[in-house]
Amino acid sequence: MNKLLNETYTMNNGLKIPKIGLGTYKLTNEEECMDVIKTAIKAGYKLIDTAKIYDNHKTIAKALKQCEYKREELFITSKIWNSDHKYEDAKKSIDNILKELDLEYIDLLLIHWPTEYRLECYKAMEEAVDEGKVKSIGISNFQKNHIEELLNNCRIKPVVNQFELHPALKNLEVVETCKNNDILVESWGTMIRGKCFDIEQIKELAKKYNKSEAQVCLRWAYQLNYIVIPKTSKPSRVLDNINISDFKLTNDDMELLNKIEQFRDGPDPDNFNF
Incomplete structure (x- = not known):
């Protein structure tokens, strides 16, 4: 097993979360999803990230039934979709997520x-x-103002903020807000949803280290202590995505990546059409 898969961060509630996991966004084809999940579990992945809107909870549950694992060793993350954010709708959504994943509790x-x-x-x-249905709770795509508002109103501090974060969108204000409030940073879109293969600075480092552009991006996030959840529909890349421990980006490399023109590849959280 790749040793990176055993590495964890400690969240502000004292529980641990793996540093690297498997993202499942757009994994809606049942056969592909099953193959990827089973490959990941066999390789030693413990963190699986999904969401209600991904429409693959039931397939993930089916795949897990065909794997050998101890429930306490797995870390399952899901998300409540926007249309279910009113209080009563959220309560129902949580129960529905548990039912679809066929789990007694959700880790995050x-x-x-x-x-x-x-x-x-x-x-x-x-x-x-409080009811034992969820171990930890957090936020996704929250900006500085959203985080500060929540902290002024919540009873349980969020443990994680998962948001778009990659060499072309460093999102430093959000990163600093999270760090200052003991909230772990989790990157989605770490590989810029495939656009990393077209950015010269990333291509240069990939050539330098004989790595893929995707691996350069993942190494960048790993060195900055961000949780990463790369997604793929190909089992072979499940293994490639964790093959980042045999090289290290230097300060000069990081400076080179800092020269990338910044852009947001996904929706703007402040102007998203919900």
């Missing part, structure tokens, strides 16, 4: 985007922790 539950009902949703999530 996130609000998917900061909608106008985000505080209602978070209250329902806090109650799910």
Whole structure:
């Protein structure tokens, strides 16, 4: 097993989360999803990231039934979709997520985007922790103002903020806000959803280290102590994505990556059409 898969961060509630996991965004083809999940578990992955809107909870549950693992060793993350953020809807969504994943508890539950009902949703999530349905709760795509608002209103501090973060969108204000409040940073889109293969600075480092552009991006995030959840539909890349421990980006390499023109590849959380 790759040793990186045993590395963890400690969240602000004292529980641990793996540093590297498997993302499942757009993994809706049942056969592909099953193959990827089973390959990942066999390789030693412990963190699996999904969401209600991904529409693959039931397939993930089916794949896990065909794997050998101890439940306490797995770390399952899901997210409540925007249309379910009103308090009663959020309560129902949590129960539905548990049912679809066929789990007694979820390790980490996130609000998917900061909608106008985000505080209602978070209250329902806090109650799910009290009820033992969820171990840890956090946020996704929250900007500085959203984080500060939540911290002024919540009873349980979020453990993680998962947001778009890669060499072409360093999002330093959000990163610093998280760090200053003991909230772990989790990167989605770490490989810029495939655009990393077209950026000269990343291509230069890939050639220098005889690595793929994707591996350069993942190494960048790993060195900055961000949780990464690379997704793929190809079992072979499940293994490639964790093959990043045999090289290290230097300060000069990091400076080169800092020269990349910044752009947001996904939706803007402040102007997202919910």
